[in-house]
Amino acid sequence: MGVSTTAPDRGVAVVTVDHPPVNALPVSGWYALADALRAAGRDPEVRCVVLAAAGRGFNAGVDLKEIQRGPGHTALIGANHGCAEAFAAVYECQVPVVAAVHGHCLGGGIGLVGNADAVVASEDAVFGLPELDRGALGAATHLARLVPQHLMRALYYTSATVTAAELHRHGSVWQVVPRDRLPDAALELARRIAAKDGGLLRLAKAAINGIDPVDVRRSYRYEQGFTFEAALAGLADRHRAAFTAEKERR
Template identity: 80%
Template sequence: MGVSTSVPEEGGVAVVTVDFPPVNALPVQGWYDLATAVRTAGADPKVRCVVLTATGRGFNAGVDIKEMQRTDGHGALIGANRGCYEAFAAVYDCEVPVVAAVHGFCLGGGIGLVGNADAIVASDDAAFGLPELDRGALGAATHLARLVPQHLMRTLYYTSRTVTAQELHRHGSVWRVVPRAQLLNAALELAREIAAKDGSLIRLAKAAINGIDPVDVRRSYRFEQGFTFEANLSGVADRHRDAFVSSASTSPISSKSSKEDRS
């Protein structure tokens, strides 16, 4: 259990794997560990591309709300916010391209990770969304806006609905959709194609593309986080988190899909 990194293969690809059963809802330390793993892999001169993947039922279910609710004071909340910020920034600032291999559910903090990745390969059962308003939180609209057009982002955010991998593929934000059994191989295939480029040039290319980004994702996300603190100080966030914890036996992907809305 935790975050592990494979020994870079001869072709220059490293795989960072997240494993926090049962649903990959990461505790505070897990976000920091993920940030360290991605940064370390990207700094390795033998690595020219990183694949970010996960084991278990889904790619990522966001923060561990149970940890937050059983911790007195605001320590866990502050830790989760800072940890998410570090992990998202680590993916974005990774010295080499990051390919996210997404299966099952990708919720909350998962959107922050894939929204900052350079490319996304997804299984045909993958669903993406921000249930933040149902969990007493705000944030990651910055990253959802990198996956879908502005008005769809707002609708998904306000309704807590999810969008399928196939829909994101139509929007151009998911590179390829494959059966789950083929996911890792498909992600590695793309990563190896990227890693076949000159290592120095691929690092320059990553820095150049980040440099022309129209939105500073670190600053934008930090701005969003301020409203999460406001929700906590008002007490409304605790009410929603308590309600979620009391019904935690339900599926973490209970949000309706956006496809249902448009059918």
């Protein structure tokens, strides 16, 4: 359980998140993921990182129960800072990052995948931002990297999800495969990337980030300001309490 790193092939590191039951990460989990990604990127032997997850789905965002239990806004602030660090660690990783997505990819999962360099997904993967239903805001920055602007807005306002096949049609998912083929498909793409010169790959990653039209760190931080406003206004607590109560009744 937690975050682990393996090296299944020369030049490839696989960072795997395993936090049952649904990979909704506590504050410490986001920081652990950020640390693992940055460490993999710093390793001179690594030329590509695969970001994967164990269990029922890729990522279900933050641990809302931890936020509800925490005194004041301490846990909320911790979650927002932790998410920001994990998202940035994907984007700023010194080598390309391939996200291998299965099952649900929600909330913070969109932040991770939206900042990845490439995405491979299983046929059962669904992507979405249920933030408004949870009394939060954020990660529109990253959803906008996966779908066109007007679709991003409609998905955000409705909390609707899209399938891997739909994202493939928009060009943001490299390949859609059966669930049991996902690890192999992600590794296949990672091997193709890792076959290139490591020094050139690092330069290419820095160059592509440098010409990005949106500063993802600043953009996400701007969104987070509205999350804090929702919390101060009491909107967040009401929606989070309703969601956690519904989960406990099931």
